[in-house]
Amino acid sequence: MSVEFLWGGRARPTRGPKPALTLEGIADAGIAVADAEGLAAVSMQRVATDLGYTKMSLYRYLPGKAELVAVMVERAVGEPPELSASGWRAALEEWSRLLFGRYLAHPWTIEATVGRRPLGPYEMGWMEVALARIETLPLSGAERLDTIAVLAGHGRMLAQQAAARLGEAEMSTAIAAVLREHGERFPQLTAALAGAARGGGDQAFEYGLARLLDGVEALVTSRS
Amino acid sequence: MSVEFLWGGRARPTRGPKPALTLEGIADAGIAVADAEGLAAVSMQRVATDLGYTKMSLYRYLPGKAELVAVMVERAVGEPPELSASGWRAALEEWSRLLFGRYLAHPWTIEATVGRRPLGPYEMGWMEVALARIETLPLSGAERLDTIAVLAGHGRMLAQQAAARLGEAEMSTAIAAVLREHGERFPQLTAALAGAARGGGDQAFEYGLARLLDGVEALVTSRS
DNA sequence: CCCAAACTGTGTCCATGGGAATCAGTTATT
DNA sequence: AATAACTGATTCCCATGGACACAGTTTGGG
Numbered sequence: 001m002s003v004e005f006l007w008g009g010r011a012r013p014t015r016g017p018k019p020a021l022t023l024e025g026i027a028d029a030g031i032a033v034a035d036a037e038g039l040a041a042v043s044m045q046r047v048a049t050d051l052g053y054t055k056m057s058l059y060r061y062l063p064g065k066a067e068l069v070a071v072m073v074e075r076a077v078g079e080p081p082e083l084s085a086s087g088w089r090a091a092l093e094e095w096s097r098l099l100f101g102r103y104l105a106h107p108w109t110i111e112a113t114v115g116r117r118p119l120g121p122y123e124m125g126w127m128e129v130a131l132a133r134i135e136t137l138p139l140s141g142a143e144r145l146d147t148i149a150v151l152a153g154h155g156r157m158l159a160q161q162a163a164a165r166l167g168e169a170e171m172s173t174a175i176a177a178v179l180r181e182h183g184e185r186f187p188q189l190t191a192a193l194a195g196a197a198r199g200g201g202d203q204a205f206e207y208g209l210a211r212l213l214d215g216v217e218a219l220v221t222s223r224s
Numbered sequence: 225m226s227v228e229f230l231w232g233g234r235a236r237p238t239r240g241p242k243p244a245l246t247l248e249g250i251a252d253a254g255i256a257v258a259d260a261e262g263l264a265a266v267s268m269q270r271v272a273t274d275l276g277y278t279k280m281s282l283y284r285y286l287p288g289k290a291e292l293v294a295v296m297v298e299r300a301v302g303e304p305p306e307l308s309a310s311g312w313r314a315a316l317e318e319w320s321r322l323l324f325g326r327y328l329a330h331p332w333t334i335e336a337t338v339g340r341r342p343l344g345p346y347e348m349g350w351m352e353v354a355l356a357r358i359e360t361l362p363l364s365g366a367e368r369l370d371t372i373a374v375l376a377g378h379g380r381m382l383a384q385q386a387a388a389r390l391g392e393a394e395m396s397t398a399i400a401a402v403l404r405e406h407g408e409r410f411p412q413l414t415a416a417l418a419g420a421a422r423g424g425g426d427q428a429f430e431y432g433l434a435r436l437l438d439g440v441e442a443l444v445t446s447r448s
Numbered sequence: 449c450c451c452a453a454a455c456t457g458t459g460t461c462c463a464t465g466g467g468a469a470t471c472a473g474t475t476a477t478t
Numbered sequence: 479a480a481t482a483a484c485t486g487a488t489t490c491c492c493a494t495g496g497a498c499a500c501a502g503t504t505t506g507g508g
Contacts, residue, residue: 007406013484014483015477015482015484016482019485043465043466059466060485114384115334121406124413128409128413142428145416146431149381153382175348178227178343182231188356207374208370208373211374211436211439215435218438239455239506240456240505241455241457241504243457267493278457280496283496283497
């Protein structure tokens with residue numbers, strides 16, 4: 001993945017035939033495939049076919065598949081929001097919930113953003129928005145970064161878990177099926193799950209969010 | 225991925241030639257490749273070549289690549305630990321640090337465990353160990369599960385981030401390079417990073433861990 | 449004791465993946 | 479009008495995961 005591709009403006013050349021496609025259109029076609037059938041179904045061939053063109057045409061618009069996925073992620077995450085809540089805690093809550101919502105809407109973004117990779121402008125914009133709301137707190141720069149990183153990670157984690165739970169009947173991921181057979185080896189898990197059948201990923205997200213912000217608040221007040 | 229493969233005991237048949245390989249040996253070869261060159265370098269061909277056999281031999285031991293990765297993850301995560309710390313908070317800290325260490329030792333496990341998939345016995349064992357230490361807290365089953373899920377997710381998140389920071393010179397991921405050029409668009413990020421150049425992933429991990437446990441402790445004491 | 453059943457690793461084959469190189473056609477500039 | 483620059487399409491290559499049939503090896507039942 002080249003950083004320049006995500007950040008540098010691509011100047012449209014003047015000569016030659018008009019391009020039949022656009023980078024945005026290609027990315028949207030990829031997003032449609034990923035939303036419907038998962039990230040694994042996104043191949044150059046598939047995206048090109050959906051657009052009615054050949055696979056190699058796409059390489060006129062992007063250097064390779066890694067860049068396609070990067071652009072897809074940028075568009076799926078979308079422009080950073082304007083936070084309406086007032087107060088740092090309410091703002092961070094709003095920010096976390098919005099980000100969580102984006103992840104839920106496009107669950108494949110999570111697996112697309114594991115490992116080392118350059119961040120896009122939108123992704124950085126999200127960080128910037130959150131940092132602006134905790135600027136004046138008695139936290140160091142590293143602590144401010146860590147705070148929003150942990151919040152974002154929490155949202156990713158839970159969105160992934162929530163997206164995996166499709167069949168509803170199954171309690172959590174595929175744990176339940178195994179526990180029916182080997183439950184006696186995991187009494188704690190069995191007990192915890194028995195009282196947890198109700199409630200979905202949103203509840204787990206809110207629980208962790210509240211715990212995290214409580215922790216941050218405790219630190220902040222201890223320094224005031 | 226078949227759940228039976230991870231959980232069902234594979235009975236060694238009596239007839240025919242002695243198998244030249246073992247499932248464990250194959251998995252270890254895969255782990256060696258993944259540790260050295262990343263998960264992407266792990267292919268049936270590569271693992272078989274390293275073992276001195278042909279690709280198709282491996283399919284006598286496992287149904288497919290998904291199962292190979294699953295066994296690799298199980299062995300890399302390893303047996304659940306016995307926690308020596310006393311008290312629920314110290315125990316959760318120890319547990320989180322141990323898990324974080326496993327992730328750091330084999331960073332590829334993180335990308336290998338995104339999305340829906342069955343958990344292995346070891347992975348469930350880790351959960352069981354942690355749950356046993358918070359059994360008597362005034363928390364519901366769902367809350368206990370959420371607590372350790374958030375802790376585990378935090379460790380995963382930070383291990384991934386720490387593993388990406390190899391060059392040391394670069395501050396955080398690949399953010400710094402971009403900020404040198406577009407820094408004016410992200411004043412908050414620039415400011416936060418300026419004071420955060422020191423300290424690595426361990427520090428961020430400890431920060432989030434402390435915040436999370438503070439939040440849990442606040443909830444627990446509020447109910448006592 | 450022997451032979452067939454059951455199992456082993458190997459070689460061949462196929463579909464799909466990402467990507468390079470090349471080519472004929474199209475368009476704005478000179 | 480000629481040319482440089484660009485377009486999409488065609489053909490090719492290599493690596494991947496996996497199906498399948500094959501020949502060799504071990505062991506249990508007659």
